[in-house]
Amino acid sequence: MKTSSPQWNIVLIFQSLLRVACGILLIYASSDKLGDPDKFLKVIENYHVLPADLLPLAAVVIPWLEFFTGLCLSLGFQWRGAAFVFCSLMGIYTLALAWNLAQGTEMNCGCFAMDATEKLTGWTVLRDLVFFMSGLFVLTAKQTYAAVKKE
Amino acid sequence: MNSKRSASPASSIPWKKSLLEAWNLFVFAAFFAVLFNTFYSDGIPLKVEQTKSYHLQDLLKKNQTSSGYAGWKTVSSKSASVSATPTNLALDQMPRLSLLGAKSRFDQKSSIFLDARSPEEYAEGHIPGALEFYADDFEKFAPLVLPQLKDKNQELIAYCHGSSCELSLHLANALIDQGYTNVKVFFGGWPEWKKANYPINKGDQP
Numbered sequence: 059m060k061t062s063s064p065q066w067n068i069v070l071i072f073q074s075l076l077r078v079a080c081g082i083l084l085i086y087a088s089s090d091k092l093g094d095p096d097k098f099l100k101v102i103e104n105y106h107v108l109p110a111d112l113l114p115l116a117a118v119v120i121p122w123l124e125f126f127t128g129l130c131l132s133l134g135f136q137w138r139g140a141a142f143v144f145c146s147l148m149g150i151y152t153l154a155l156a157w158n159l160a161q162g163t164e165m166n167c168g169c170f171a172m173d174a175t176e177k178l179t180g181w182t183v184l185r186d187l188v189f190f191m192s193g194l195f196v197l198t199a200k201q202t203y204a205a206v207k208k209e
Numbered sequence: 210m211n212s213k214r215s216a217s218p219a220s221s222i223p224w225k226k227s228l229l230e231a232w233n234l235f236v237f238a239a240f241f242a243v244l245f246n247t248f249y250s251d252g253i254p255l256k257v258e259q260t261k262s263y264h265l266q267d268l269l270k271k272n273q274t275s276s277g278y279a280g281w282k283t284v285s286s287k288s289a290s291v292s293a294t295p296t297n298l299a300l301d302q303m304p305r306l307s308l309l310g311a312k313s314r315f316d317q318k319s320s321i322f323l324d325a326r327s328p329e330e331y332a333e334g335h336i337p338g339a340l341e342f343y344a345d346d347f348e349k350f351a352p353l354v355l356p357q358l359k360d361k362n363q364e365l366i367a368y369c370h371g372s373s374c375e376l377s378l379h380l381a382n383a384l385i386d387q388g389y390t391n392v393k394v395f396f397g398g399w400p401e402w403k404k405a406n407y408p409i410n411k412g413d414q415p
Contacts, residue, residue, distance in 0.1 A: 093251065094251065095251070095252065096251065096253050099253060100302065106304070114253050114256070115243075115255050117253065118242045118245075119242045119243070122239075122241055122242035122245065123234075123235060123239070123242070125238075126234060126237065126238040127238070130234060138226065138230060139226075139227050139228070139232075139234050140230070142227050142228065142230070143231045143234055143235065146231070161310065162306050162310015162311065162313055162314070163304065163306065163307065163310060164305040164307040164397070178307075198222060
């Protein structure tokens with residue numbers, strides 16, 4: 059049996075666990091949005107970053123993109139591409155939230171629950187930044203464990 | 210030194226394959242989402258209808274035909290429901306400011322604050338520089354305040370008692386009807402401002 063250094067294995071295990079965690083996180087985040095595109099449209103409208111013509115399409119596509127990306131990450135199916143999408147989503151969310159925070163806009167993040175009264179703060183931006191960094195860490199993994207499809 | 214160890218993590222990523230997978234995932238999710246939305250009972254139209262606009266600018270264009278104080282009267286009528294107003298952006302559609310956002314604009318003197326509360330409340334204390342503009346008495350206040358708001362692109366910030374009060378929202382909607390393009394609501398309003406121990410003025414002068 060081929061062995062590598064124990065430390066490297068621990069990193070790979072951690073990256074694999076993080077991959078699954080990121081996947082579950084996205085599935086959870088999408089669950090409240092999938093059935094109510096009209097409400098989600100109002101949430102993303104408040105971000106004031108997308109043109110009006112693109113809002114309905116984004117309200118329909120983003121929740122399903124989150125769901126399928128989460129599914130791929132947690133199952134380890136095309137996980138690297140999914141990690142790339144995860145990073146892209148989190149990067150966009152972080153920038154949009156930071157921009158609104160800098161503008162002093164009062165808004166609900168709508169990140170996990172659309173009816174939540176959680177206000178946008180620096181912590182919200184920091185949290186999304188941590189998610190982004192986690193995705194980046196998963197993306198840079200040399201390989202992953204517990205995947206349905208090996209590379 | 211082990212040269213493999215010193216290589217950057219990014220160099221280990223098969224970028225081409227990753228991008229292709231990401232693109233495939235995006236296309237599949239988008240296709241599925243549109244298909245699902247088509248047959249889903251609570252699906253939404255993907256094309257923005259001309260009569261239903263999502264942006265403030267579109268709403269403004271739509272309502273530019275209303276002129277004079279007719280719109281104000283409609284809004285100011287206590288018996289009229291909010292839905293009777295020509296522009297009726299709900300709170301979650303109206304651009305809002307946090308306490309910090311309001312304070313930074315106050316410090317920069319870049320915006321005009323409008324106090325939508327009653328004259329008595331205004332006299333008891335208001336944000337320094339805020340104009341008295343009681344939202345429930347438009348007929349009296351509009352001719353007094355509007356001539357001072359000549360620049361239609363000037364940022365206007367309406368506030369009232371905070372979460373229990375919709376006067377600022379009504380005032381903001383009415384201002385939009387008058388052609389003002391940059392109206393925001395500081396929904397935390399007077400209670401948040403006072404609680405933060407920010408400067409206040411008393412009396413009937415701004």
